[in-house]
Amino acid sequence: MGEVAQELGENASAVRYWSNYFEKFIKPQRNAKGNRLYHPEDIETLRQIQFLIKNQGLTLEGTKQRLTEDRRSVDKRVKALNSLKEIRAQLVAVKKAL
Secondary structure (H helix, E strand, O other): OHHHHHHHOOOHHHHHHHHHHOOOOOOOEEOOOOOEEOOHHHHHHHHHHHHHHHHOOOOHHHHHHHHHHOHHHHHHHHHHHHHHHHHHHHHHHHHHHO
16 A cells, blocks of 8 residues: 555555545455555556546546546546656756766
């Protein structure tokens, strides 16, 4: 849970809440201790949820509706945004090196 939250830049409580609220889309397995184990698909879904809530300003219900109706376009936007963030980080590193 903590690693996923750190990767997303969110609080663990927010990731936990999203996991419970969007249980139709996110199905983490649990280990013997009861900790959630997220698959890469679950992490990608959490990124989509984060994008819709934080960047698009949708409510939880609006996010659930968007994921149900038009998940493919949301996935494309999230991937494009992540690519742009990576490019920006690379450019900042080049600028510091100069």
